[in-house]
Amino acid sequence: MEERIKNLRLKEWLIAQIDSGQYAGLSWENVEKTLFRIPWKHAAKQDYKQNEDAALFKAWAVYKGKYREGRDKADPTMWKTRLRCALNKSTDFQEVPEHSQLDLSEPYKVYRINTETDTDMGQEFSQIKAHVINHGSPSCIPPQNLPVPQPQQDCKTQSKNGDAVQILREAVVREHMYHWSEAPQDPRSPSLIITAPALTVTSISDIRLQVRLFYHGQLVLDVITCSPDGCFILQGQGPLGSERIYGPCSAQQISFPPPAVLHLPPDITQAMTHLLPHLERGVLVWVAPDGLFIKRFCQGRVYWSGPLAQHTDRPNKLDRERTCKLLDMHIFQSEFRRYLQGEGHRPRYEIDLCFGEEFPNSSLQETNKLIMAQVVPLFAVDLLQSVQTADKQHLDTFRTHGEEGQPDTPPLPQP
Template structure:
């Protein structure tokens, strides 16, 4: 079952028994450890590290007795920079239960949220009723104990104290005589006197220790700094003392307090705790999971989207991965007509139908596109027409300059609920259309915030407006959304003056509107030859309405959330 193993978070994959024996797939995903959970499980490949759990896929099977052992195995693998494949026979029930138990342990989320996250990347999974009950019991009785007892190797606290004592890092020193607080240098890389060898040395050391950097690789001081900052903020062992930190001086630093274990056990720092011991050292691992569950669908299977890593100031690469749009696998709802206008002139139109949506961006060299993780395997690529097609020289120059600020483009996806978009590019983007939060029944015009996933076209609002249009109460609603890049868009009356406009049309709603209009015209003509066509139009309308209205969109929660970002 399934089409290969699926990545859940960094270093953790879920699959079936065939995936566990596929050397090509194992090598491609960097699998070093394999956790097998099925009857008579045994090691198969000599070059892999195994943990074999003999368990049946039966509600009566006590799988929770193996949770602690499995969690330690997975976690040790990830801490060493490896990747672990967890599998059973089909990759549906037993292995999923183990993965969910692990995610519960290393993040603040409950078993249902973690299961939702796993379904986002592998939609057909589902522990049996007995395993679900065991996950519930683990959540209420055991998971907190495992969090507090799991040391999983060298902890961040131990490593950092050793670095302070070594005295080899400028600015890393104790803040008080009782050795309960310490300073860590925090100079911004944009400072004129920034010296990477000195100011980034402790962050580089952490990256080396975690296996995230080796000498000879490209230096990424901003990324190093982010990783250590994230580890500090996620760890229950540390708490920033903001009133002691000095960030506006020539040699800025932050101050952190070492939180005593007794205080942690009393729950005084529960707001900070995501994991305990070295679990907190995993580079923002809970943020990856948060991305998968923050917009959980009310459907049986929240559909997988491609996790799109958003460009961060701290230097993370942009990669493609699941995002959360429901019902994305139905082709008819994925179809969009995308039209490009330069200075009001139509330059190019194309129809997209990829179930994972598309990325609209300028043409990029192949190697740069691959480096950012976008490919035809994950989403369709749609490119802005080249500015060379513009006749007017001044307009061509300005448009070319603006295209330079659209490098990362936007991600767009259509499903039965509407059209969703995520802006990645530096340039401002304004949109006008039947969005989710518009007033009355007309289009709204808004600015698209960077890294926010927004529903720019709401199918429910369109259908309601279309019904009122049929009753003669309002003009026909527009199934098209207009995007304006680099310039404000107050209304569509001055659209022809804009350098770059992109119009996105929901094809299913366009077809429905055409059917409604056809029926209205034919009813007006009253000709015998038209009556049969009128009946055909009614059938077409009925089919499209049935498809579009086969869900209770107004009753479900938002399927997007602002500022959806994933850290590495």
């Protein structure tokens, strides 16, 4: 029982604290228990009482092992920052600024509990991993109901009706399923878990993101991030753990280079110099089990395009201080499954961000935008490349047989 309580997620832990009634000011805002109020008094206030006003934040720090009574120095500001970081990172919560009151003598914030999160995410992955641990090498365990690739001569026969391509593609996915499930904690290795026969994506542990920054269409920075807390794309350096950063404190920071890195026309340089200060707190991008997310903190406007963007021919604006889903894992898996079976297009996963200028629109090309960023989740890249490699190997094999007098297979559609 103690172990189960110790491993509660933030959502479960926080609901328990609200229901306990032991923290002054922490309460439900509605009878449906989907909104709750959390006290948010600043430590600089004259009537601030650490034992009362920091009690909840301290409890979270103790629960997570970040503060040990009698051994660590009390730091109410850091306690508060840690809980705020956890709330902002979690897809279970959404801040409701219009209901919050921060100017009162007893200030508070209001959060909404999201009810659409996938609580079953990762269960099947855990079962697969347990099977591997209990039964030895994963390469010796054929997935149930998945066709096993036949020897080359059988593949030649099946290629006449296109089945060989499907078998080889599924073989690649099966191989990666077991290979990736062995070491899901390594952020540098692919770790999209696919299960057969439904080929369902159930977990992501590859949280790497490739971030490219462009000034007036020219690449100025290309970075691969690997922090579990995502990355900030921002102007300057935001001090980690500061009250000025309203997001995960250990997120990797990607700072915009000075415009002088390129020899741009004077008017373009001047416009960028004027825009950059408005991007001081930037945006936070991170990978979660159910997709890719972003949150805008800077005062400068940010626009985007990607798989879930509402418009393709007019601007999509990111609202400030609101979490936005850029890529949905369930949609991606559905599109990937159809693509794998030769029935659909290659899934989209690239995200384009435009800072300070409306995007997309028909009046200006991407190359004319002052500052843009492209964000690419590498789990998608690795998965699609592995399938494409299998297709190429299959095509090369049958071309060889064709040269020996066997019928060639038609070229495979490229992603």
